[in-house]
Amino acid sequence: MLRERALDWANQPLGLFIDGSWRPTAERRPCLDPARGEVVAQAAQASAADVDAAVEAARRAFRSGPWREMTRAARAERLRRAAEVIREHAEDLAAIIALENGKTFVEARDDDMPDTAGVLDYYAGWIDKLYGETAPVAAGFLNYIVHEPVGVCGLIVPWNFPLLLAMWKIAPALAMGNTVVVKPSEETPLSLIRCVELWAAAEIFPAGVVNIVTGDGAVGAALSGHPDVDKLSFTGSTATGRKIVQAAGASNLKTVTLELGGKAPVVLFEDTPDVDAAVARCVQVHFSQKGEKCTEPTRLLIQDGLYDRFAAAVVESVQAIRLGDPFDPATTQGAQCGAAQHRKIMGYIEGGRAAGAKLLAGGRAASPPGSPDGFFVEPTVFGEVSKELAIAREEIFGPVLVLQRFASETEAVEMANDTPYGLAAGVYTADLSRAHRVAAALDAGQVFVNRYGCYDFASPFGGFKQSGWGKEMGPHALEAYTRRKSVWVAL
Numbered sequence: 446m447l448r449e450r451a452l453d454w455a456n457q458p459l460g461l462f463i464d465g466s467w468r469p470t471a472e473r474r475p476c477l478d479p480a481r482g483e484v485v486a487q488a489a490q491a492s493a494a495d496v497d498a499a500v501e502a503a504r505r506a507f508r509s510g511p512w513r514e515m516t517r518a519a520r521a522e523r524l525r526r527a528a529e530v531i532r533e534h535a536e537d538l539a540a541i542i543a544l545e546n547g548k549t550f551v552e553a554r555d556d557d558m559p560d561t562a563g564v565l566d567y568y569a570g571w572i573d574k575l576y577g578e579t580a581p582v583a584a585g586f587l588n589y590i591v592h593e594p595v596g597v598c599g600l601i602v603p604w605n606f607p608l609l610l611a612m613w614k615i616a617p618a619l620a621m622g623n624t625v626v627v628k629p630s631e632e633t634p635l636s637l638i639r640c641v642e643l644w645a646a647a648e649i650f651p652a653g654v655v656n657i658v659t660g661d662g663a664v665g666a667a668l669s670g671h672p673d674v675d676k677l678s679f680t681g682s683t684a685t686g687r688k689i690v691q692a693a694g695a696s697n698l699k700t701v702t703l704e705l706g707g708k709a710p711v712v713l714f715e716d717t718p719d720v721d722a723a724v725a726r727c728v729q730v731h732f733s734q735k736g737e738k739c740t741e742p743t744r745l746l747i748q749d750g751l752y753d754r755f756a757a758a759v760v761e762s763v764q765a766i767r768l769g770d771p772f773d774p775a776t777t778q779g780a781q782c783g784a785a786q787h788r789k790i791m792g793y794i795e796g797g798r799a800a801g802a803k804l805l806a807g808g809r810a811a812s813p814p815g816s817p818d819g820f821f822v823e824p825t826v827f828g829e830v831s832k833e834l835a836i837a838r839e840e841i842f843g844p845v846l847v848l849q850r851f852a853s854e855t856e857a858v859e860m861a862n863d864t865p866y867g868l869a870a871g872v873y874t875a876d877l878s879r880a881h882r883v884a885a886a887l888d889a890g891q892v893f894v895n896r897y898g899c900y901d902f903a904s905p906f907g908g909f910k911q912s913g914w915g916k917e918m919g920p921h922a923l924e925a926y927t928r929r930k931s932v933w934v935a936l
């Protein structure tokens with residue numbers, strides 16, 4: 446029923462949302478249901494002229510001020526109303542996410558939706574809490590520093606959390622008085638389109654404040670290279686992040702925030718306090734959302750004395766995962782998001798086998814009943830993986846877990862940090878001093894001690910090294926969507 450409702454909605458001409466109204470495009474792009482390999486919608490493919498129109502609308506709305514100059518209370522109230530609308534339609538939005546992405550409906554409803562609404566409430570609360578500063582300058586002067594909105598923000602998002610990651614950017618950008626042009630992934634534009642349709646029906650945002658341009662990477666390139674976009678915030682692959690930095694530099698030197706790839710290690714010492722809980726947590730966080738998460742624990746580094754027991758428990762735990770129809774409540778792992786993603790994951794699995802890694806579980810493409818053409822991959826575990834192998838070094842972004850052995854703390858830290866990525870890392874130990882020592886030594890933007898994968902709106906999220914620039918979440922994200930002005934007054 447939910448899937449049918451999502452299909453019915455998707456089966457209509459979908460346009461771009463520019464300046465408060467929907468615009469058709471000459472060119473369209475098919476959207477697939479990854480669980481069945483079937484086309485379920487035809488989304489609009491924006492042209493460079495459409496991107497110009499969206500940026501112009503956002504600029505007009507920023508300059509003329511219906512949003513920026515709205516009272517703080519009214520702006521917060523609008524953001525809270527936007528959250529409420531999402532909550533009122535959470536089941537239908539979750540069904541569209543499951544349809545376009547292949548994750549289970551339960552994951553979309555229970556993982557994606559509460560935070561998609563919650564982050565709007567969180568940043569609504571920040572609107573009247575960001576203070577300026579005064580500087581202790583020479584006598585005879587007053588120098589104060591105020592935060593201003595940046596202007597027009599281009600927001601480019603990937604397909605793994607199509608609505609949530611869009612909202613991570615939309616919420617702080619709008620809270621600070623900016624206007625936005627959002628580009629969802631070409632794989633998963635539907636949930637954001639539906640969300641904006643609901644907001645438009647509820648008349649929440651003035652025209653031009655929120656604009657949506659859909660289409661492939663060329664649309665993102667037009668946005669990141671646009672001379673009238675002031676700020677670009679991007680979540681996606683490291684390769685695309687590099688192109689965005691180049692485009693920003695070659696156009697107007699807009700500031701850029703990047704949330705990129707990861708290859709997160711978890712170091713498990715022999716004194717891991719509760720081994721069963723650690724196994725359950727690592728397996729759950731890795732394989733949920735079919736392993737398509739940037740912070741997932743992809744490499745478990747296990748100390749010699751714990752290795753055999755831990756590896757056996759991981760393999761046993763993985764057997765309980767059930768692949769199948771994302772709308773079947775018994776399913777715990779859905780379909781990978783698209784043919785290219787499926788091919789990439791299978792390529793890594795085949796490469797790992799060919800290179801001699803020990804396959805402990807899974808390893809095959811799967812066709813659950815009723816889904817012969819879906820993009821499924823068995824939950825896969827490789828053991829005794831040596832650090833040179835591609836499966837230990839490169840981001841797979843799928844249900845493939847790598848187990849590695851280590852002997853000493855020094856070796857573990859070296860292995861954990863031996864990666865160009867630095868998004869997240871974990872450590873499990875009962876030794877308090879060692880926990881802090883290793884947390885300090887791990888070169889990652891988030892470090893989890895004795896419980897991998899915590900997350901809260903109040904805590905900054907963002908990577909080191911080639912995992913990105915800047916932070917999302919917390920008050921730290923407000924830095925990205927404001928600029929500081931220093932005002933000198935001669936007294």
Ligand code: NAD
Pocket residue numbers: 601602603604605610628629630631660661662663664665666667669680681682683684685686688689703704705706707738739840842868908912913
């Ligand atoms: P991607 O880089 O292929 O695409 C992301 C977005 O960029 C899409 O909207 C795409 O259309 C657009 N794009 C493509 N080419 C572009 C160009 N030249 N200029 C501007 N935009 C362009 O990434 P993906 O495959 O959609 O997502 C998976 C990646 O995202 C993984 O690497 C994952 O680690 C990363 N990710 C990171 C985080 C994080 O917070 N660090 C969160 C989720 C996903």
